[in-house]
Amino acid sequence: MTETVHIRGSLRNQLAITLVGGAALLAVLIFIIVRSYAAQIAQQGQDDILGASVTSILDAAVIRNGAIEIDFPYASFSMLNTESDDRVFYAIYQDDKLLSGYPNLPRASVSTGMESDFRTELFDATAIRLATASRVLIGAKLRTNITVSVAQTQDALSGTLNRISRNVGLFGTGFFLLTTLLSVWVTSTTITPLRRLTNSVTRRGPQDLSPVVRHVPAEMAPLVSSLNNLMARLDQSLKQSEDFIAEAAHRVRTPLATVRSHAEATLHRVEREDNRKALRAMMRAIDESSRAAGQLLDHAMITFRADHLELHKLNLVDVVSDLVTRLSPIAEMKHIELHLHGDMSVVVYGDPILLQNAFRNIIDNALKYAPSESGINIFVHAKPRPTVEIQDQGTGFPPNKMSELVARFSRGENAKDTIGSGLGLTIAQDVATAHKGTLTLSNLQRSGACVTFSF
Amino acid sequence: MRYLFVLTILILPRLALSQDWEDEQLFGPENPGQTLRIISSTDTSFFEPIISGFLQANPRIAINYFVTSTAQIDATIRRDPAAFDVVISSAMDLQFKLVNDGYAMKLDDINHPDWAQWRRSLFGFTTEPAAIVLNRQAFSNHTIPQTRQELIQAMRARPEIFRNRLGTYDVRESGLGYLFATQDARTSETFWRLMEVMGSLGLNLYCCSGDMIDDLIAGKILVAYNVLGSYAAARKDDDKILEIILPADFPTTMMRSGFASSHTMLPETAEAFMRYLVNVQVETNNRSGFPLPPLNPVKDIESRSTISLSPALMTYLDALKKKNFLQEWENAVLQ
Numbered sequence: 001m002t003e004t005v006h007i008r009g010s011l012r013n014q015l016a017i018t019l020v021g022g023a024a025l026l027a028v029l030i031f032i033i034v035r036s037y038a039a040q041i042a043q044q045g046q047d048d049i050l051g052a053s054v055t056s057i058l059d060a061a062v063i064r065n066g067a068i069e070i071d072f073p074y075a076s077f078s079m080l081n082t083e084s085d086d087r088v089f090y091a092i093y094q095d096d097k098l099l100s101g102y103p104n105l106p107r108a109s110v111s112t113g114m115e116s117d118f119r120t121e122l123f124d125a126t127a128i129r130l131a132t133a134s135r136v137l138i139g140a141k142l143r144t145n146i147t148v149s150v151a152q153t154q155d156a157l158s159g160t161l162n163r164i165s166r167n168v169g170l171f172g173t174g175f176f177l178l179t180t181l182l183s184v185w186v187t188s189t190t191i192t193p194l195r196r197l198t199n200s201v202t203r204r205g206p207q208d209l210s211p212v213v214r215h216v217p218a219e220m221a222p223l224v225s226s227l228n229n230l231m232a233r234l235d236q237s238l239k240q241s242e243d244f245i246a247e248a249a250h251r252v253r254t255p256l257a258t259v260r261s262h263a264e265a266t267l268h269r270v271e272r273e274d275n276r277k278a279l280r281a282m283m284r285a286i287d288e289s290s291r292a293a294g295q296l297l298d299h300a301m302i303t304f305r306a307d308h309l310e311l312h313k314l315n316l317v318d319v320v321s322d323l324v325t326r327l328s329p330i331a332e333m334k335h336i337e338l339h340l341h342g343d344m345s346v347v348v349y350g351d352p353i354l355l356q357n358a359f360r361n362i363i364d365n366a367l368k369y370a371p372s373e374s375g376i377n378i379f380v381h382a383k384p385r386p387t388v389e390i391q392d393q394g395t396g397f398p399p400n401k402m403s404e405l406v407a408r409f410s411r412g413e414n415a416k417d418t419i420g421s422g423l424g425l426t427i428a429q430d431v432a433t434a435h436k437g438t439l440t441l442s443n444l445q446r447s448g449a450c451v452t453f454s455f
Numbered sequence: 456m457r458y459l460f461v462l463t464i465l466i467l468p469r470l471a472l473s474q475d476w477e478d479e480q481l482f483g484p485e486n487p488g489q490t491l492r493i494i495s496s497t498d499t500s501f502f503e504p505i506i507s508g509f510l511q512a513n514p515r516i517a518i519n520y521f522v523t524s525t526a527q528i529d530a531t532i533r534r535d536p537a538a539f540d541v542v543i544s545s546a547m548d549l550q551f552k553l554v555n556d557g558y559a560m561k562l563d564d565i566n567h568p569d570w571a572q573w574r575r576s577l578f579g580f581t582t583e584p585a586a587i588v589l590n591r592q593a594f595s596n597h598t599i600p601q602t603r604q605e606l607i608q609a610m611r612a613r614p615e616i617f618r619n620r621l622g623t624y625d626v627r628e629s630g631l632g633y634l635f636a637t638q639d640a641r642t643s644e645t646f647w648r649l650m651e652v653m654g655s656l657g658l659n660l661y662c663c664s665g666d667m668i669d670d671l672i673a674g675k676i677l678v679a680y681n682v683l684g685s686y687a688a689a690r691k692d693d694d695k696i697l698e699i700i701l702p703a704d705f706p707t708t709m710m711r712s713g714f715a716s717s718h719t720m721l722p723e724t725a726e727a728f729m730r731y732l733v734n735v736q737v738e739t740n741n742r743s744g745f746p747l748p749p750l751n752p753v754k755d756i757e758s759r760s761t762i763s764l765s766p767a768l769m770t771y772l773d774a775l776k777k778k779n780f781l782q783e784w785e786n787a788v789l790q
Contacts, residue, residue: 068775069775
C-alpha cells in the first residue's frame with residue numbers, strides 16, 4: 001500500500017541553506033566591518049604621526065628679532081619614514097604667505113586653537129593625506145598666524161590595508177568553512193530523531209498498531225502523539241470490524257442451520273418423490289450457502305486476524321490430529337479414511353485458530369474431491385521446514401490453472417458438481433502468507449492432488 | 456675595449472651653451488643607436504670604468520657624461536627634467552628631494568638592500584666616509600689627531616702654524632659640504648666648536664674635494680675637514696704627504712646615489728645602466744680598476760654612521776632651516 005507522498009522542500013536542505021547562508025552573510029559582514037575598522041585604525045595611525053609632525057614644526061616656531069624663525073627638529077620628518085618609502089610634502093605659511101615648503105600643496109583652512117585638520121587630497125596625481133594645524137605667535141610688535149601642513153602618500157597605508165584585507169579574508173573564509181561543517185553536523189543531528197522515528201514506524205509489522213514509546217524531542221511530541229492517536233483509532237475500528245464479522249457469522253449461520261434441520265425433518269415426512277427431490281435440492285442449496293457464508297466469514301476473519309497475528313508456541317501435530325478427529329465423522333459419511341503420518345511433535349509459532357482454519361479448508365477440499373472408498377493422507381514433518389502435506393486420490397488439479405486456484409472465488413473446472421465457494425485455497429494461502437510460509441499445489445504421479453503448507 | 460674610444464667633445468651641445476660643465480665626455484661608438492645622458496657630480500675618472508663596462512655589454516649605446524656641482528644638478532633637473540636620463544650625485548639630501556618630488560622613475564626590477572634604496576627609485580651605490588685629511592708635514596713631530604676634539608686641541612696648541620691654512624667645503628656652494636655639515640651639526644656640538652676654532656684661525660672655503668686636496672698636496676693648506684676620503688685615497692702617489700683620518704668620535708658616512716629620470720626618453724637603457732651600476736658597486740671583491748668605493752654590504756646600523764635615506768633628509772633643505780643654518784655657519788666661520 002504505497003501512497004504517493006507529496007513533497008515540497010526538505011527540512012534538511014532548508015536548515016542547511018539557512019545555516020550556511022547565514023554563515024556566508026556573517027563572514028562577509030565580518031570582513032566588511034573588520035576591514036573598515038582596520039582602515040580607520042590604520043588611517044588614525046597615519047594621522048597621528050602626521051599630526052605629531054605638524055605639531056613638532058609648529059612648536060619650533062618663534063619670533064626672534066621681529067622675524068619668524070622655525071628651527072624644527074630632524075625628527076619632524078624622520079618620523080614620517082615608512083616601510084613603503086612614502087613621499088612627504090609640507091608647507092609652512094605665515095598668515096597667507098608661504099614661508100617654505102611646497103607652494104602647490106592643497107591648503108586646508110584651519111582656525112587657530114582648533115584641532116588639527118586631516119583630509120585626503122590629490123597632489124601630483126597621487127592621493128595624499130594632509131594634516132594641517134595652526135598657531136598664533138605674539139611678539140613685541142607682531143601678531144601672526146603660522147599654519148603648517150604636512151602630507152604623505154598612502155603607499156604604506158594601502159599596503160597595510162591589503163595585508164589586513166588578506167588576513168581578514170582568510171579568517172572569514174575559515175569561519176565560513178567551519179560554520180558550514182558545523183551546520184552540516186547540526187542539520188544531521190536535528191534530522192536524526194525524525195529518521196529514527198520513520199525507521200521504527202517503517203520496520204513495524206503490518207499489524208503492529210501499538211503506540212510509539214521511544215523518547216522523542218519535544219518538537220516532535222505533537223506529531224508522535226497524533227500518530228499514536230491515529231493508530232489507536234485504527235486499532236479500535238479494526239477490532240470493531242472483527243466483532244462485526246463474528247456477529248454476522250453467528251447471525252447468518254444459525255438461521256441457515258435451523259432452515260436445514262427443518263428441511264431435513266420435512267424430507268422424512270414427505271412421501272412423494274418429486275417433493276423429496278425438491279427438498280433435497282433445497283438442502284443442497286442451503287448447504288452450499290452455509291458453507292459459502294462460513295468460508296466467507298472465515299476468510300474475512302483470517303484477513304483481520306492475520307493483521308493482528310498472535311503467535312503461540314504450538315505443536316502442529318496436535319492441531320492436525322485434532323482436526324482429523326473432528327472431521328473423521330464427515331469423512332466416514334463419504335466412506336473416506338483420514339490417515340495422519342509423520343513426526344510426533346512439530347513445534348511452530350503460529351496462530352492456532354488460523355492454522356486450524358487453513359488445514360480444515362484444505363482437508364475439506366480434499367474430502368470434496370476425493371472419491372468414495374479412498375483415503376486422504378496427511379503428513380506432518382518438522383524437517384527441513386515444518387510442513388503439512390495433504391494428499392487425496394481424486395482427479396488432481398487441472399495442471400494449467402494451478403496458479404489461479406488460490407485466487408478468490410476461483411474453482412477448478414472439474415468442480416462443477418461439487419459444493420464450494422472457491423475460497424478454501426485462498427484462505428490457506430492467506431494463512432501461509434501471514435505466517436511467512438508458502439502454500440504449494442501439485443499433482444501426485446498417480447492420480448491425486450497434493451497441497452503442501454510449509455512454514 | 457678596441458672598439459671603444461673616448462671622445463673629448465669640442466662641439467658644444469645645446470646645454471653647454473647655457474651651462475658651464477666641469478667636464479663633459481662622450482663614450483661609445485661613432486654612430487650609436489642611443490646616447491644616454493648622465494649628469495653627475497662624480498669626477499669622470501672615477502666613473503669611467505663603470506661606463507666602459509656598461510658600454511662593453513651594450514655596444515650600440517653611447518654615453519654622454521656631464522660633470523657639475525650637486526647644486527647645479529638639482530637646479531638643472533628641476534628646470535629641465537627631460538634633459539638627462541640618469542642623475543648621479545653625492546648630495547643625498549638633494550637627490551632624495553628630487554625623488555620625493557617625482558623626478559625619478561620607479562625601477563622595480565633592481566634588487567637592492569632596503570636601507571640603500573628609496574621607493575625603488577633612488578639607489579645608493581657607494582659608502583664613503585667624510586674624512587679629515589692632513590698634510591703630514593704639519594704633524595711631523597706631533598701626534599696626529601684622531602677625533603674632532605683632538606683636532607681642536609692641536610689647532611689651539613699651535614695657532615700660528617694653522618692660521619689661514621685650514622680648508623673645508625663652502626657649504627653655501629657645495630651640496631655635499633652642506634649635507635656633511637648639517638649631519639655633523641645634528642650629531643654633535645663639537646662641530647660648531649670646531650667651526651669656531653677654524654673660523655677664528657682663518658678658513659679657506661672650497662667648492663669641491665678635488666681643489667681642496669690639490670691645495671693640501673701643494674701645502675697651501677694643512678688640514679682639510681670633511682673631505683671625501685675616497686678622493687684623497689685616489690691620490691695614492693701622494694700617499695706620503697696626506698694622512699686620511701676617519702674621525703673616531705663619530706664618522707659621517709654618505710652614499711653616492713643615482714636615479715633614472717622620470718622624463719627620460721630611454722627608460723630601458725637608463726634602467727639597464729642603473730642596474731649595471733648598482734650590481735658593480737655591490738660587488739665588493741675584485742675591485743681593481745674601480746676607484747669608486749663600493750657599497751658596504753651591511754649597513755652599520757649600530758653606529759648610525761651612514762646617513763639614512765629617509766624624509767628627514769629634507770629637513771635642512773627647508774628654506775627656513777637652511778637660512779638659519781647658513782646664518783649660524785657664517786657666524787662661526789666668517790669672523
